[in-house]
Amino acid sequence: MTGNAGKLSGKVAVVTGASKGIGAGIAGVFARQGAKVVLAARGTGVLDYAQALRDAGYEATGVQCDVSDYQSCVALAAKAVETYGRIDVLDCNAGICVLGDFLTSDDSWRDAHIDVNIKGAWNACKAVIPEIIKVGGGSVVITSSVTGDMVADPGEAAYAMTKAALVGLTKALAREFADRNVRVNCICPGYIRTPLVEGMAKQSDPDDPERAIGAIASAVPLGRLGTPEECGELCAFLASDEASYLTGTQVVIDGGSTLPETTSMGQ
Ligand SMILES: NC(=O)c1ccc[n+]([C@@H]2O[C@H](COP(=O)([O-])OP(=O)(O)OC[C@H]3O[C@@H](n4cnc5c(N)ncnc54)[C@H](O)[C@@H]3O)[C@@H](O)[C@H]2O)c1
Numbered sequence: 001m002t003g004n005a006g007k008l009s010g011k012v013a014v015v016t017g018a019s020k021g022i023g024a025g026i027a028g029v030f031a032r033q034g035a036k037v038v039l040a041a042r043g044t045g046v047l048d049y050a051q052a053l054r055d056a057g058y059e060a061t062g063v064q065c066d067v068s069d070y071q072s073c074v075a076l077a078a079k080a081v082e083t084y085g086r087i088d089v090l091d092c093n094a095g096i097c098v099l100g101d102f103l104t105s106d107d108s109w110r111d112a113h114i115d116v117n118i119k120g121a122w123n124a125c126k127a128v129i130p131e132i133i134k135v136g137g138g139s140v141v142i143t144s145s146v147t148g149d150m151v152a153d154p155g156e157a158a159y160a161m162t163k164a165a166l167v168g169l170t171k172a173l174a175r176e177f178a179d180r181n182v183r184v185n186c187i188c189p190g191y192i193r194t195p196l197v198e199g200m201a202k203q204s205d206p207d208d209p210e211r212a213i214g215a216i217a218s219a220v221p222l223g224r225l226g227t228p229e230e231c232g233e234l235c236a237f238l239a240s241d242e243a244s245y246l247t248g249t250q251v252v253i254d255g256g257s258t259l260p261e262t263t264s265m266g267q
Helices: 021-032 045-055 070-084 107-134 157-180 195-204 209-219 228-239
Strands: 012-016 036-041 060-064 089-092 138-143 182-189 250-253
Touching (some): 012 107, 021 036, 021 228, 036 045, 036 070, 045 060, 060 070, 089 107, 089 228, 107 138, 107 157, 138 157, 138 228, 157 182, 182 228, 195 209, 228 250
Parallel strands (some): 012 089, 036 060, 138 182
16 A cells, blocks of 8 residues: 555655645655655645545645745745655646736736746745755756647746746756755646646636547547646656656656647648
8 A cells, every 4th residue: 555665765755736636646646656745735625635645545744835935835844844854855836827818917917827836836946955955865846838838829928938937947956956966857748637727628618628628639649638647657757766867857748749740631
């Protein structure tokens, strides 16, 4: 039941945005791979999910934390150290995505994305990396997106800007902390089926959200959306010693959705 023989055995991992979606997938895989996991998110749902992991035999602690608030991240790091004695891995996954019209949307729309997506990762890294350095090094994984490097639809200015920024943050931190044995990498998911994507599907096709999901799936070369667990497996690899020579990289996990050149097939 417990993942003592897993690739994260003996490690303590903090995962932000872990109450649902990709973060819940990451935390679940980390636990199965033997990590003691500290799950962070704003609401009480993260406490319930941590309890469910404990009920399944894993070591997990839930912490209510708003990553846009630096002191909240400091408290998260302190709770992790108080509970498990150390931190080896930080997975900065918390994020928001709200589509908007660039010219007419209030700038609070822009600022909300900056606060959670950019400052959230910044704050978590600033609060937790000193703890990782104390134990001789470890790994940071940041959830960016294929959106940012590329853009699919109008309305993504705030989101794309922040996700592109996370690639820069990844590379800068990888350079800055290489001499202290802290590796920093990011994942760039395409469409992963989560409450966030289900909400967007509902927005684009209120009568039949499954039709919108189906339309997305049919445009992906692998023919489906990804799962949070598939993201979790990638993060577990990047967080583990198996990835000991990887730092400053961005790994795309998108079922091939950013792969195709313009095609004339089907015309
Ligand atoms: N779902 C996708 O297709 C997709 C694709 C690319 C990137 N991403 C990124 O993956 C991450 C997770 O996305 P998801 O689809 O699972 O979203 P989701 O909305 O299903 O879950 C988001 C998680 O982040 C948490 N969160 C939000 N604001 C927070 C804050 N201020 N402090 C702490 N926690 C906060 C939520 O509580 C939740 O646990 C995001 O960074 C998102 O940008 C998602």
